[in-house]
Amino acid sequence: DRGWMSSTSRSGGQPRPGVDKGPIHLVEAGLPDQLRQLGWDVTFDGHHQFEEISTQDDPPIGILKNPRQVSKVCEAVAQTVAGHAKKGQLPLTLGGDHSLAMGTISGTLSQYPDACVIWIDAHADINTAATTDTGNIHGMPVSFLLGLDESIPEFSWVKPRLTPQRIVYIGLRDVDAGEKKILRENGIKAFSMHEVDRYGIGKVVEMALDHVNPKRDLPIHLSFDVDALDPSVAPSTGTPVRGGLTFREGHYICEAIYETGCLVALDLMEVNPSLSDADAVKQTVAVGCSLVRSALGETLL
Ligand code: ARG
Ligand code: MN
Ligand code: MN
Ligand code: MN
16 A cells, blocks of 8 residues: 655635644654554655745635635645545545645546545535635535535636535534525535434445445545544644544544555545644544544444
């Protein structure tokens, strides 16, 4: 197994400083060596800070905050992820805020056009420029990936190669009214915490895979927002929402996706070490590392 890890340390898709420091904590906690112990040949190519991309002169477009910076960082991430995927490596991207998934998923799709996306999150991140209440672009990446918002030329590089049938959500519990309408109108499959409670996580993952990957033969991009987990499990994140996935439910998702043998790319996003005390950070970072290990083959027995 060949893996490639990149930490992408940007936070412009949301307002709270610190999420750009998440990756450094995950790496310093020993994630690269943990993955080597699982048998991965890990190339860690450093913390991409994208210093060359200016954060100056980036006034809002409508209410969208830092649009040029977020767009350029994501475009660079897309190229980097695509380059590693092309070499047969499995790109693991540590965020950073979830706007980065515009980049990672674009990169995956350029190498694997038939890939499907499994999006684990408390949020749908599918606002458009017209529906967003906050102007935070981390609440919007899915709409750009699906080509639902073509009003912002800065994001026209995001080729809408993802189709609504090729994405599925698990863990949702804080979806804006405009987002609910978008999900409904586009027939996008989503398993909220209500379905997790009703069916159990095992059945939910099976139904999610049956939807996006019925024959289990398509490449899978797993994009995991750590705020999908309950705040008691992963407290250090920018937009925590109570009533989330348990520790085991989060890990089960990762284990089950690994077992398909179809995983080609992985994101772990929204770990923000500056938002809580040291113990909470330690707990969140440890959970982040173990989610990644589970998605990359760690088993309990
Ligand atoms: N729906 C809200 C918004 O549009 C929250 C999004 C939170 N997204 C995230 N990646 N944590 O701002
Ligand atoms: Mn690189
Ligand atoms: Mn998210
Ligand atoms: Mn979220």
